[in-house]
Amino acid sequence: MDEVLLRSLTPKVLWILVRRGADFAAAEDAVQEALVEAIRGWPVDPPRDPQGWLVTVAWRKFLDATRADAARRRREDVVDAEVAPGPAAAVDDTLQLYFLCAHPSLTPSSAVALTLRAVGGLTTRQIAQAYLVPEATMAQRISRAKKTVSGVRFDRPGDVATVLRVLYLVFNEGYSGDVDLAAEAIRLTRQLAAAYDHPEVAGLLALMLLHHARRASRTAADGSLVPLAEQDRSRWDTTLIAEGVEILQAALARDRLGEFQAQAAIAALHADAPEQSETDWVQIVEWYDELVRLTGSPVVRLNRAVAVGEADGPRAGLAALAELDASVPRYTAVSAYLHERDGDLETAAKLYVEAADQAPSLAERNHLTRQAARLHNRH
Template sequence: MDESGLRALTPVVIGILVRRGADFAAAEDCVQEALIEAARVWPGDPPRDPKGWLVTAAWRKFLDTVRADAARRRRESLVATEPAAGVAETVDDTLAVYFLCAHPSLSSSSAVALMLRAVGGLTTRQIAQAYLVPESTMAQRISRAKRTVSNVRFDRPGDVATVLRVLYLVFNEGYSGDVDLADEAIRLTRQLHAQFTHVEVSGLLALMLLHHARRPARTRTCGSLVPLAEQDRTLWDTTLITEGVAVLQAALARDRLGEFQAQAAIAALHADARTVEDTDWVQIVQWYDELLRITDSPVARLNRVVALGEADGARAGLAALSGLDPALPRYDAVAAYLHERGGDRATAARLYAAAARSAPNVPERDHLTRQAARLNEELRR
């Protein structure tokens, strides 16, 4: 079994141990130890039933821990009957583990870390590298998260919206270290989609696939950002686009529109345009209207302003922008773009420079700085 297949079993085995009586923190630790043992043993002696092997190995480690702890002897009496090797329950608790990792009592950062560890099967070191923090810091974060949810039972339905928000946070972290979190988020969302019939799970999967399809064109070899309008669309992954559109269409056909479906519909319209001039901006504005009826998100309102500026001209975009809060992230960048489209290059240059000073990351800051420099150079000619 490859690494991806092995990691896919992680939440399944954790769920089985918790259902048998282990607390979440102990179950997760024992499954991680079993995975390490599997990586050592399986290449020379692969099991016929990988899940059964992991359940047996993890359960034995849990029992060993219980037996070694005198303070937990009473609990040991409840779990002392060890199952036969290779026998694994058919009940799949993967969904319960998803919901547990997205428990409302956890902060966003803790929920993401726990999801990557307990559902994704990543090591603490891999997660720490992905977030560019010391391993000890990430270990503490995960330990606190596990303690928080250890006494939460699996007997209540979880909130799928919270799970989806956590998965989307993972996806938006992108890539750093030796783990591609965008790929990991897609893998986990595929797993959820295969187990759980919910239109917004489909919507999120479609959105991830459509955004990820454009990734090869988003940056230059030097690492600088390439805006959507300037991207080489021949680099877009048409296989991912086709899959994303198919998943989206199946969800929309069920006529229960949600936030992620609406976002995916917008992404699909961008993906469908062979050139930037072919983009159906009128329909994109309409989809933003649908999205705002669902979420009334300030970010969605700002994005709608950009689409309106493309559909009806810079003046219409600036009029709509005037009704939004100037403190919104990227407000100055949108204002700069619309002023440039409207022919006011001096104002646009000033706003690009202001936007660069408050940019959330280095590539975006550098891009906005270059835009300001370009316009200032044009004004000096």
């Protein structure tokens, strides 16, 4: 069974059902039932037109579930032409579904969660990890969002800023190793950039391309994480870097700075350095100052502390870190790194152990554990 194909078809089929008049929650249920039948039947008898097959089966599931409803005859009269599974429309509806999931009736966090579930195909657990909240909390949030949009007509697009946050979360989830959505997020962001002439859309696309350019060097052959400072820069995709920088420069020239443009500028400065030692950390700190002004995010302030530690020394980095709440994700890992840079290996080793216990992924936990073991051996 081609799970990649099913993942790519799911949002298209879901949007077709919504466009035909199905409410969101019922449409998603029907699509999930159709996917179950596909998993059972396709290995033995694969359809010539997978999307058309899924649309037909999902729509029939929807009709079966709503046949007792008073609006059955109206729905069936309007869309009765779906009976035979002909070739599916060539139009890619995935991007439209992103906008519909970012409906004005939803809060931004609910819109992001719902889109990741309905369009990205992520599990509730994966979305909860992206949000750093318990799985039960995220399940309730998604359930409430589905109920909200089920009673709303999808006749207006959602907020562009919310769609950008959705796309960036999907892109970052693409690096988890569990699901690979980074390339799909880039494809959709290219479509969004073509449809919406806005510097922040271009900034997000540039940021994705610059990060994606380093993907081959992010992990070792055994699957372990490779920190930026240790990556083999000869493996970076210079074509993607050049494209990302060009898009970013055009966006910055419009003088409407936003957070994605600022993040892309930082990524570009990393990509521009032939060696780690040649990184322009002073300019990176300046861009982090802009990001703090734009977002006020504690995570941005945490990353700024790392940059300050590189630009002005570890003591300055630790001073910047001391201004933050220790509950910020990855605070302990940053503290360990800066203490190591400052020569306090004993404290750093203890902090690496604590950070490993707090790590959100197995790969990160293993990386931090190795750092602790390395310092214990040295000490």
